[in-house]
Amino acid sequence: MSNEETFEKFKEVAVEVLQVPADKVTPDARFAEDLDADSLDLVELVMALEESFDVTVEETELEGIETIGQAYDLIVAKL
């Protein structure tokens, strides 16, 4: 899977969980400020990503994750 395809797949999951328009899911988008996502949304998103990408993310790894790009990098590093 190319980087582009991986990001598209990531984006689909984010759109489904966060219920935001696809064009708002950019690497710079901040969860709280730009996507109206709270801490539970982030947990839900990570769960869905774990499922889609067949990876495991520990709760401690979520500390400091504030943007789509950071979350994406966290997942990609495990693939």
Add this chain to the structure above:
Amino acid sequence: MLLGYGPDGPIPGRRVAITGIGVLSCCGVGTEALWTGLNGPAPEGERRVPDFDPSRWFGPKDARHVDRFAQFAVAAAEMALDDAEGLDADPARSGVVIGTGVGGFESLQSQVLVYGEKGARRVSPRLVPMMMSNAGAANVSIRAGWHGPSETITTACAAGTHSIGYAARLVASGRCDVAIGGGSEAAMTEVGIAAFANMTALSTSGHSRPFDRRRDGFVITEGAGALVLEDWDRAVARGARIYGELAGAASSADAHHITAPIPSGSGAAVCMEVAIEDAGLVPGDVAHINAHGTSTPLNDKAEAQAITTVFGSPGPVVTSTKGITGHGLGAAGAIEAVAAVLTIEHRLIPPTVGYEEPDPEIDLDIVTSTARPWEPGPILSNSFGFGGHNGCLVISPA
């Protein structure tokens, strides 16, 4: 409505006006759908809310994060608030009391299945705020921005009635100028239906026939009802439409069995008597009773016995709107309080649909076939729940 008893006798509270009503039932969304349904034929098949569209009240994300029972609570409350027009309530003096029998059953059931299939790590982080019984009241107060009391009463099938009574007392006491009282339920999940069926509470024939000799259990339904309750003088001053007065309320216990009512109906009789006294009335003043009338063999017999104990024979005109609506558990009392308000509005008592063959052990004046004119006077609304919890409201014309 009384605040209690002092050295000089009863202490009357402020009068409580009903200035808004909202409802969802198997007849549809809104008060007009309910009234049309109550005066029509019995519905066929499962009695779910047929036309509920969450997007009328929730964005796509909130719709995913709020259980169906809490969505119903919000919808009923906000329809009632719209109906009350121009409330302009002081947030600090506005409260919410929304009861439920079981809360977010659908969310709990689905996440138990997720746990079984995928394990603990996949259980939704939203489950707790979705399933908690207070989610209805919480979502209503969050959306309204009200800082007064926001609470939930969980007394099974009496929850809606108890919640309206408690909300009214918040207004009567002066703690609140405005309060929403109501009840909500969405327990028609596979597990919920199986549980009620296996305890033999549900009708095997599928017919809701309150007080009929052939009754064989209740028909389960879902929905919600809500009343806007307002300080009477405030409502008059702002020129509000006043449907009626929430004049009295009471609560009692059967202290008998976890599901079966006490056969003499003595606990229910106490509740009716206290509610009537709370309204400053005597039993002879009551013009009509909207009965709990679930269509179970035990409830209807015990309730009839209780009514006869309090009022003599045959007593006031009785109807059970559950012939149409089925039994909405924690929502039932709230849906029926709305039905009582609509009775005042239309000056008609809807029939007990399904009642055809009298039970020789039940001596009540039951409205059959078609609606009967309501002779203006106080209406008593009864609700009795598993656990032996009894609730009664007295709703009087303005």
